[in-house]
Amino acid sequence: MKAAILYVLAGIAGGVMGGMGLGGGTLLIPLLTLFLGVAPKQAAAINLVSFIPMSVVSCIIHAKNKLLDFKKAFLVAVPACVTSVLSSLLAQKVKGEAVTKGFAVFLIVLAVSMLASRSAALVKDAFAGLSGALNFPRAGKR
Amino acid sequence: MDRIRTFFSSHKKTAVFAAVASALLTGTANGLFGGGGGMLAVPAYTVLLGVDERRAHATAVAAILPLSTISAAIYIANGNFDPSFGYFVSGGVIIGGIAGSLLLKKINTKLLEFVFYGVMLAAGIRMLVG
Numbered sequence: 555m556k557a558a559i560l561y562v563l564a565g566i567a568g569g570v571m572g573g574m575g576l577g578g579g580t581l582l583i584p585l586l587t588l589f590l591g592v593a594p595k596q597a598a599a600i601n602l603v604s605f606i607p608m609s610v611v612s613c614i615i616h617a618k619n620k621l622l623d624f625k626k627a628f629l630v631a632v633p634a635c636v637t638s639v640l641s642s643l644l645a646q647k648v649k650g651e652a653v654t655k656g657f658a659v660f661l662i663v664l665a666v667s668m669l670a671s672r673s674a675a676l677v678k679d680a681f682a683g684l685s686g687a688l689n690f691p692r693a694g695k696r
Numbered sequence: 697m698d699r700i701r702t703f704f705s706s707h708k709k710t711a712v713f714a715a716v717a718s719a720l721l722t723g724t725a726n727g728l729f730g731g732g733g734g735m736l737a738v739p740a741y742t743v744l745l746g747v748d749e750r751r752a753h754a755t756a757v758a759a760i761l762p763l764s765t766i767s768a769a770i771y772i773a774n775g776n777f778d779p780s781f782g783y784f785v786s787g788g789v790i791i792g793g794i795a796g797s798l799l800l801k802k803i804n805t806k807l808l809e810f811v812f813y814g815v816m817l818a819a820g821i822r823m824l825v826g
Contacts, residue, residue: 561781565788572789573796574805575738575753576812579731582789584819588826592781598730599771600782604789605731605764609757612797616754623755626745630737630759633716634723638763641727642770654823657729661820664735665813671697672809 560590565604572608579605580661587654594650594657697743705746715744719759726760727767733760 564585572578579601586597616622645653704711718740726733734756741752771777 558781558784561784562788562791565785565790566792566795567788568785569789569792569794570796570799571792571812573793573798574800574808575734575757576805576809577732577735577816578789578793578796579729580735580816581812581819582785583729583731584816584823586785588819588822595730595771595776596778596782599768599777600785601731602764602768602771603777603782604786606761606768607786608789608793609761609764612754612793613758613761615797616757619754621751621754622758623747623751624758626741626747627755627758629712629715629745630719630722630740630756631762633719634726634733634737634759635763635766637720637723638727638733638767639723639770641724642767645728645730646770646774646776653729657732658820658823660725660729660732661816662824664732665817665820668813669810669817672806672813674697676806 564590568601568604569608572605573612578608580664583657584661594654595645598645598653700743701746704744711744711746715740718744722760723763726763727770730767730771733763 564582567585568578568582570578571581582601582604583594583597586592586600587594592600613622704714718736722733722736722740725736737756737759738752741747741755742749747755768777
């Protein structure tokens with residue numbers, strides 16, 4: 555059992571990223587398993603439990619700001635609920651190590667694709683800026 | 697990416713079909729790994745359904761809430777939630793979540809995104825080989 559403050563700090567780091575909409579769980583789970591030695595399924599459960607109060611609060615704020623599209627939320631939530639019941643039950647049956655390896659592949663694929671798309675956008679912006687500066691009105695547009 | 701977006705905006709039925717398919721993946725990942733579903737739901741909203749970035753993030757949080765609740769119940773029922781340190785982490789997440797929401801208005805997240813995805817990549821590799 556590590557010091558309580560370390561768990562709180564890991565939670566804060568995950569929470570900050572989650573609050574900014576960058577994916578809190580994808581940071582919190584590796585922090586807990588890699589640095590604090592928490593078992594993979596324990597880390598998963600903590601992330602799921604922690605997400606509930608945070609997202610209730612943020613849903614209220616977003617609804618007030620009229621940023622919530624309820625119809626589209628249902629469109630994703632209903633099919634996702636079905637598979638999440640099945641996959642949660644499956645997770646209870648498999649070894650923690652298998653969950654970690656699967657999650658590792660998931661993280662790598664996501665990180666590489668996000669880095670690639672963000673870099674492409676950055677390069678495009680740079681070209682658009684450059685051609686704007688050099689006054690080539692057609693370049694940089696698609 | 698723009699071309700993909702244009703395609704889906706003129707093929708609405710295909711877009712909805714693809715969004716449901718990606719929702720099935722979102723649920724699978726979120727339940728199996730205990731998180732990360734939002735990383736799949738947000739692009740489904742922005743790329744497939746043409747929702748703008750801010751609305752997509754907000755709507756994804758709402759969409760993930762019911763499935764995280766169901767998954768959390770299944771994990772707890774199977775004795776995978778240890779309250780002895782779980783509540784410390786949850787408390788931290790709530791504090792951090794509020795700070796993050798407030799920070800979002802004030803800082804440029806572009807650079808932070810690069811750092812974040814770099815950390816994600818490193819963590820993934822470490823988990824795979826470790």
